[in-house]
Amino acid sequence: MSVLLIAEHNNKNLKPFTLNAITAASKIDAEVHVLVAGSGSESVAKEAAAVPLVKKVLHCDSPNYQNYLPENLAPLVTKHSEKYDHIVASANTFGKNFMPRVAAALDTSQVSDVIKVNSPDTFVRPIYAGNAFATVKSNDKKRCVTIRPTSFEPASKTGGSAQIDKVDAADVHNFSKFVKREETKSERPELGTARIVVSGGRGLESGENFKLINDIADKLNAAVGASRAAVDAGYISNDHQVGQTGKVVVPDLYIAVGISGAIQHLAGMKESKIIVAINKDGEAPIFSIADYGLEADLFKALPEFLSELNKLNTIQK
């Protein structure tokens, strides 16, 4: 029994969610091996080897894996899957993209978006936008599993010294081509891992008004989120969307401003530890899950909120 975990990285560093996925993998079986497939990615392999929960690193370095196109990454994973009972990755846009191709190649039924590992074959996963939890048992011999990173703590990064094995590349397809990636650059913490998230919805009325959200976020060292309505309206870019088809966040504090609280939005944030809702409609569904609700006009409340925060002597970072 052992687990092959597919690392997400940018060819320099591991992406933080890989550490959460390693924790989940270790709950399936202690023998966790990590596949690092990239180009010029030696530092990533070393970083993975330093994670104490990792027992071995398989490193495949080739220009073909630079942009982890699923058409090339999936055959590589499949090629090296033979010795493993479980293939694991994060259930984010990285893992969702390639893992079903691996599952199809292995003729195995994938278990997506696992939030709890009950045993090596039994998992809990949310369905219907998190309005129900299904406990499922996989009867396949080889199991492909994607895990919801925010449901597992990140593994410790230092102290390990796993062996790094160079492994062969797989055959390459040329029927797909990476063109470009436009990453939203921000000085703020990453939405998926931030301790505090301040989110805006349609109530903000414009992209310019998101400055009110940004100012609060900067004061609290928080990430900025948004409802689908705000993204669809063009107020803010898609990578900020929280919800069933966006990102799932579990911060210590989630502040929802001008967000009514559609089922699809709640799916992405209702596990947050403390939820604050600021909305002028006292009947908005968001209040039913908020720990602290403020029925107010956000255009008055947000500047006041900022000035109250400015009065505090200390703010936790």
Added chain:
Amino acid sequence: MKILVAVKRVIDYNVQIRVKEDGSGVHTDNVKMSTNPPDDNATEESVKLKESGKVKEIVAVTIGDDKAQETVRKALAVGADRGIHVKSDTYIEPLGIAKILRKVVEKEKPDMVFLGKQAIDDDCNQTGQMLAAMLNWPQATFSSKVTLKDKSMEIVREIDEGLETVEVNLPAVVTCDLRLNEPRYASLPNIMKAKKKPIDQMVAKDLGVDITNRVQQLKVEEPPKRKAGIKVANVAELVSKLKNEAKVI
């Protein structure tokens, strides 16, 4: 060129689902059903490509019980030319669905298959990618912009970091994000016309593929409920609560 678009019948996105007391699933009797929302985007994009003159025919396919035909009718009403209904009275996992769709693709030989990126009932996000792998075709998932060229498509994908652009040769599988387009409503005359468009019938278990489910659902339960919160009177009280009671700032 020809497009195959796959549509699924699910509980309507506005319905607050209810978990069955015996843990066997969720209530579906007398619950409003509709087409999986991103599947509507898949149909819309197909119709737009046909309107641009580059696509000659759109075939809409669904897999499910008799009522699943409604989703094909809806696709026909907004512009698909004909339909296929693969009948199955039992739930089939994405792996089995992909195998069935592969059979349909082999028969229809489309240049592109469009699907929603995820079904909002089981939230699996697998079918399109599995189908692409089985056909050994390239894929473009979570697509928010599609540009059809002579022998390829340039596609903008929504990813966690922002946007990614890929070019995939045809034939290819495209899974659609909700932001790809604004699905149109069917006009009454088009709904009437759609009733005359043909829907081929097939039976899932007769297609010669193994659709046995491998993942067994042991139980379905409600998620833990949040305890009721409070309303605060003003911003000062909110900040004080966050600082002194919740201790999160």
